[in-house]
Amino acid sequence: MITLTPLDEAALARLLEAAVAGADPLEVMPPVDGPPGWTPTRREAFLAFHRARSLNPATAVERTWVIDADGTAVGAARLEPHGDAVEAGIWLSRDARGRGIGKQVTALLLAEARKSGAARFIASTTAGNHGARALLSGTGAALTAEGDEVAAELRLGGAAAAGRE
Numbered sequence: 834m835i836t837l838t839p840l841d842e843a844a845l846a847r848l849l850e851a852a853v854a855g856a857d858p859l860e861v862m863p864p865v866d867g868p869p870g871w872t873p874t875r876r877e878a879f880l881a882f883h884r885a886r887s888l889n890p891a892t893a894v895e896r897t898w899v900i901d902a903d904g905t906a907v908g909a910a911r912l913e914p915h916g917d918a919v920e921a922g923i924w925l926s927r928d929a930r931g932r933g934i935g936k937q938v939t940a941l942l943l944a945e946a947r948k949s950g951a952a953r954f955i956a957s958t959t960a961g962n963h964g965a966r967a968l969l970s971g972t973g974a975a976l977t978a979e980g981d982e983v984a985a986e987l988r989l990g991g992a993a994a995a996g997r998e
């Protein structure tokens with residue numbers, strides 16, 4: 834069963850394990866200088882990244898969830914408010930890809946986005962990311978390409994869309 838667990842320190846430790854075991858650092862966080870791979874510096878940067886973006890109320894900009902498959906962390910999902918929109922993001926560890934998990938997580942994220950009252954669900958990916966593009970078109974979102982960037986937008990008809998705050 835696929836569930837979303839709100840990020841906390843315990844979930845973050847599990848998430849780092851999943852990232853180290855099955856993802857490239859560049860797939861899951863901004864670039865960090867130094868030799869390739871999951872160096873101690875990069876592991877620390879991964880923790881600092883999520884603490885700053887989600888866990889520390891003074892600096893948080895997004896909600897993050899650990900994606901659990903039958904209780905094991907296999908990736909992360911996030912929603913970041915931008916005005917009347919929420920931007921979604923997902924990554925899965927390699928073993929978890931291509932098994933329909935992304936589709937289930939996208940549905941769960943959409944439900945959270947609707948609950949938040951956002952008017953629009955947005956996401957961006959790259960032209961070569963066929964999995965992400967398929968997930969986004971599957972929601973009914975409109976995809977527009979500009980160079981290598983692909984932007985997706987789906988109107989949700991939430992409270993903000995109806996002019997109710």
Ligand SMILES: CC(C)(COP(=O)(O)OP(=O)(O)OC[C@H]1O[C@@H](n2cnc3c(N)ncnc32)[C@H](O)[C@@H]1OP(=O)(O)O)[C@@H](O)C(=O)NCCC(=O)NCCS
Nearest residue numbers: 923924925930931932933934935936958963964965967968
């Ligand atoms: C992108 C990602 C989240 C997709 O999740 P997933 O669980 O692998 O995707 P699913 O198995 O749910 O498949 C969803 C759809 O994408 C298609 N798909 C998945 N991977 C694909 C691939 N590599 N090439 C082409 N189509 C692909 C599936 O066929 C399915 O299509 P359908 O709805 O027509 O049946 C996942 O592969 C991932 O984490 N990749 C690495 C990180 C990343 O790129 N994140 C997104 C950044 S924008």
